[in-house]
Amino acid sequence: MEQSIEIYIKNLVRDAISHTLSGLELQHDRKTYVIGNWKMNNMVAEAAEFFHDLKSNKNVSVVICPPTQLLYPAHLLIKQSGKPIALGSQNVHWADQGAYTGETSTSMLLDVGCEYVIIGHSERRQYAGEDDQLVNKKVKQALKTGLTPIICIGETLEEKNSRQTERVLTTQLFGALKDVSSSEVIIAYEPVWAIGTGQSATADSAQQTHAYIRSVLKQILGPQAVGISILYGGSANESNAADYCVMPDIDGVLVGGASLKAQSFDGIINVFAKGEKSK
Numbered sequence: 001m002e003q004s005i006e007i008y009i010k011n012l013v014r015d016a017i018s019h020t021l022s023g024l025e026l027q028h029d030r031k032t033y034v035i036g037n038w039k040m041n042n043m044v045a046e047a048a049e050f051f052h053d054l055k056s057n058k059n060v061s062v063v064i065c066p067p068t069q070l071l072y073p074a075h076l077l078i079k080q081s082g083k084p085i086a087l088g089s090q091n092v093h094w095a096d097q098g099a100y101t102g103e104t105s106t107s108m109l110l111d112v113g114c115e116y117v118i119i120g121h122s123e124r125r126q127y128a129g130e131d132d133q134l135v136n137k138k139v140k141q142a143l144k145t146g147l148t149p150i151i152c153i154g155e156t157l158e159e160k161n162s163r164q165t166e167r168v169l170t171t172q173l174f175g176a177l178k179d180v181s182s183s184e185v186i187i188a189y190e191p192v193w194a195i196g197t198g199q200s201a202t203a204d205s206a207q208q209t210h211a212y213i214r215s216v217l218k219q220i221l222g223p224q225a226v227g228i229s230i231l232y233g234g235s236a237n238e239s240n241a242a243d244y245c246v247m248p249d250i251d252g253v254l255v256g257g258a259s260l261k262a263q264s265f266d267g268i269i270n271v272f273a274k275g276e277k278s279k
């Protein structure tokens, strides 16, 4: 009898603590990121010019994700420049090593100075058949080896028009983060219809979607989700960056086209750096 009272009290205390924790809004200290995705663009000479010209800014975390053949030269160029720029890959394989022709492992990425890796970009979902299950394997491999995954999610125009956005994002998030308990991830909300089209999402609608994404992250990861940076991606540029920058749930941008030239990318970095300073 005594033991059952003890267990009863223990359970009461445990339930009370977890109830309190789940209702707690932890103080967040999210990093602001401006990340460039060069896709299948640029050669060594252009990379050299870019890192020479880019001013960057230590008030925001700047990451460049060049194509695979440029990772090592980019690593050397960044080191030589002494600028606060981190390196990321656009893709990775889920296995440690082995007979996977044409693939790159996480340890190879770490070996050439990468700290980040983009996973599940819509172009890989579209052209390389990547699905949520594969994205999940890659996310787990990245986390296991110390790379920070930048997980891309987003709805197509058809899904947007048929009001499927929340359902699609929820499925993608639960899929990507299955059996993941770490909050050391970055989420990039990239509506597919906005990528490379010049048709960016309005800052208000992106903010609404980011708040929704955060609510789903809380369901998956609990209160620690408040510390996860959620970036907007899709035709972000110097002119619209300021609109995104002031939104409470937009913690930076993932940039394609406007990251190819140092001047336009610096323009975006400066907008977010100013926003950081005025906080």
Ligand code: PEP
Pocket (backbone or CB within 6 Å): 037, 190, 194, 195, 196, 197, 233, 234, 235, 236, 254, 255, 256, 257, 258
């Ligand atoms: C991207 O592909 O990640 C992207 C955001 O591209 P763009 O900025 O060119 O729309």
